[in-house]
Amino acid sequence: MIVAALIACLGAGIALALAAPVLGRSMRPAPATVLLTAGAFVVSAGTGFIACVMCFETIAGIPAIAAACGWSARQLHSSSPAPWAGMLAGAVVSVLLARSLISVVGEGRSLWQSAAACRRMPNVAGLVIIPELESPRAIAGFPGRVVVGAPVLAALGPRHRQALIAHEQAHLIAHHHAYLQLVEVATAANPILRPVRRAVRLSTERWADEIAADQIGDRRVVAGAIVAAATVTSADATITRLAFAQDEVAYRVQVLLQPRRRSLPAAAVLGALLVVVPAGAVATTAHITEGTFERAHARLVHPHAPLTRWVHSVVVTAHPAGPMPDTAAQ
Numbered sequence: 001m002i003v004a005a006l007i008a009c010l011g012a013g014i015a016l017a018l019a020a021p022v023l024g025r026s027m028r029p030a031p032a033t034v035l036l037t038a039g040a041f042v043v044s045a046g047t048g049f050i051a052c053v054m055c056f057e058t059i060a061g062i063p064a065i066a067a068a069c070g071w072s073a074r075q076l077h078s079s080s081p082a083p084w085a086g087m088l089a090g091a092v093v094s095v096l097l098a099r100s101l102i103s104v105v106g107e108g109r110s111l112w113q114s115a116a117a118c119r120r121m122p123n124v125a126g127l128v129i130i131p132e133l134e135s136p137r138a139i140a141g142f143p144g145r146v147v148v149g150a151p152v153l154a155a156l157g158p159r160h161r162q163a164l165i166a167h168e169q170a171h172l173i174a175h176h177h178a179y180l181q182l183v184e185v186a187t188a189a190n191p192i193l194r195p196v197r198r199a200v201r202l203s204t205e206r207w208a209d210e211i212a213a214d215q216i217g218d219r220r221v222v223a224g225a226i227v228a229a230a231t232v233t234s235a236d237a238t239i240t241r242l243a244f245a246q247d248e249v250a251y252r253v254q255v256l257l258q259p260r261r262r263s264l265p266a267a268a269v270l271g272a273l274l275v276v277v278p279a280g281a282v283a284t285t286a287h288i289t290e291g292t293f294e295r296a297h298a299r300l301v302h303p304h305a306p307l308t309r310w311v312h313s314v315v316v317t318a319h320p321a322g323p324m325p326d327t328a329a330q
């Protein structure tokens with residue numbers, strides 16, 4: 001049953017990776033970001049948890065360890081996956097756990113460094129203008145800053161400047177760095193989820209576009225600002241980065257030139273399922289494992305249950321003071 005739960009979790013991960021680009025484009029950006037991030041987190045944490053349980057049951061079934069802990073090794077062997085499967089799960093989860101820990105440390109250090117950089121920057125309404133030709137970007141901090149290159153600002157008209165700054169401020173207000181960092185750690189823990197990372201990045205950009213469009217009151221102005229900023233900064237980008245950026249920019253502009261879309265109900269249901277299925281697999285695994293160890297413990301407490309019951313009945317019958325308390329079950 002635990003192997004089935006692991007397969008369900010892995011299957012949900014593959015389905016999420018395949019569906020992420022479509023889900024990201026078929027839903028409103030805010031719910032798409034939340035759902036994709038939650039799905040990636042639950043899939044990676046759930047897969048890791050189930051693999052850890054398989055490994056733990058295998059180790060717990062080693063006779064010396066089972067005896068020391070008061071468990072029946074025979075009961076554990078009868079309920080657990082094959083030992084080779086448990087050891088394989090342990091080896092894989094060790095590597096993935098190390099990767100995710102490295103990622104957590106890296107993301108934590110990155111956040112700490114960007115917060116420190118924000119503290120050193122002037123805080124004039126959260127906006128920092130630098131002389132270099134630099135793509136506008138939001139730097140996470142407490143509070144964060146929006147950094148814009150002076151050449152970019154000089155190349156834009158007042159409405160486009162306003163739209164660009166509103167877009168970057170939206171990243172800070174909606175804490176988009178938290179979603180991106182969570183999905184980065186989830187991808188490190190489960191490399192199958194790499195397409196989810198790109199889908200979340202695109203949906204956070206669209207989310208910021210929508211907030212900026214609400215503030216400016218004109219979707220076309222935001223679309224124009226995106227194109228103008230991309231044109232100014234494209235000379236500074238590498239070929240690969242430019243290809244990615246152009247692909248994303250073209251899609252975002254196309255979306256902004258249309259009326260605001262609603263989420264497709266089928267996409268929302270599929271996204272919710274991809275969160276619920278791995279969560280259910282984790283809950284089932286926890287429930288089954290608890291039962292397995294309770295039975296393993298009970299069997300060791302009553303290693304000769306019929307004989308114990310017979311001795312107990314004889315003692316109760318023969319005792320002049322009546323029935324004695326049943327200490328065997330304590």
Ligand SMILES: [Zn+2]
Pocket residue numbers: 167168171205208
């Ligand atoms: Zn952005």
